[in-house]
Ligand SMILES: Nc1ncnc2c1ncn2[C@@H]1O[C@H](COP(=O)(O)OP(=O)(O)OP(=O)(O)O)[C@@H](O)[C@H]1O
């Protein structure tokens with residue numbers, strides 16, 4: 001297998017989001033969970049997205065994991081590696097976007113990376129280096145209350161500078177509008193001034209096509225699905241890849257029981273859970289009890305056991321910002337996040353033990369913990385459920401094929417859970 005485009009995703013929902021975009025734009029794509037075992041038979045593809053769970057870990061651990069994935073991808077021919085980050089630039093000042101980008105550059109012989117989280121299809125745009133989420137500056141959007149990495153600064157050059165050793169420049173909108181040559185010239189100037197990363201403006205898909213064309217000539221870039229779209233279209237335009245129609249085998253029915261497990265506390269997920277109550281039983285976990293060590297997991301499994309034969313059920317740790325803050329004040333931000341993830345993953349694991357084969361998971365960290373717990377090695381990419389969320393089919397799960405959707409916290413319309421389950425048979 002020779003890979004044209006390699007990607008390292010900092011979380012699993014982000015990986016499926018990017019894999020969805022690459023597939024929709026004509027690249028045959030597979031999503032692996034970590035570096036695949038050599039015994040895993042992967043289909044012949046143009047792009048591999050290696051999912052890692054490194055968004056919220058210490059920078060040195062994120063760098064080590066990303067470099068290992070980079071070496072695996074380059075060893076299979078990847079000429080360009082995209083570091084897939086969140087379209088809302090989720091990270092902290094000690095965070096990993098800067099260190100991982102710089103480490104990938106240093107091993108690949110590159111000297112500057114284009115960086116843009118723009119993904120216009122889901123309302124993420126970058127103008128003069130500032131990120132807007134559905135028209136609101138990042139620091140005024142619901143992301144200001146994120147449980148793990150509250151985003152309180154919309155100026156991405158400033159955010160990235162705080163995480164980086166090198167200088168951070170800007171490829172502004174007038175430059176992007178000038179086309180790929182203007183972007184190349186700007187990058188040349190920034191490089192000469194010693195910048196190792198350049199935040200790039202993008203508001204429309206055509207901006208991402210321009211950036212994709214320029215980025216493809218360099219070994220490394222960092223961005224969200226929008227940059228993936230630009231890179232995929234540039235690969236097709238260059239004739240190096242030819243458009244594919246996607247994988248039909250993905251939607252073959254799997255049968256079994258169906259469930260939703262949610263750990264995302266995003267405004268979108270909270271609304272989706274309220275809407276789900278119209279279609280299915282929804283259990284809201286008591287996270288105080290969960291962390292106090294009471295038997296909340298067994299109680300949740302017993303609750304599901306009484307209902308699931310009749311149809312899908314949903315179990316959610318998700319809570320409003322003030323509830324999350326109370327738990328964090330008591331146990332600490334990382335410890336409470338980790339404990340809740342471990343519990344939701346354990347619940348998902350038990351549900352699968354009891355016959356669930358169609359599973360929707362909401363939240364990146366939650367999905368990472370769940371997919372790891374289930375030991376799934378890789379996914380084929382199916383049709384899109386909502387922008388940024390494809391239907392996934394497990395690869396290498398033995399006789400236990402499953403259909404999954406890993407929903408990024410902020411993605412999907414109000415009826416996302418019902419829509420996703422209706423596409424899984
Ligand atoms: N009630 C709660 N109190 C405290 N933390 C919680 C609670 N419910 C969930 N969490 C934690 O909040 C974090 C939510 O992060 P997660 O990545 O799963 O969702 P998200 O950030 O909305 O999704 P994405 O990363 O895809 O945007 C997880 O660590 C989860 O365990």
Ligand SMILES: O=C(O)[C@@H](O)C(=O)CO
Nearest residue numbers: 014017086087224364408
């Ligand atoms: O880019 C996004 O917003 C998502 O793919 C994601 O990474 C959320 O975890």
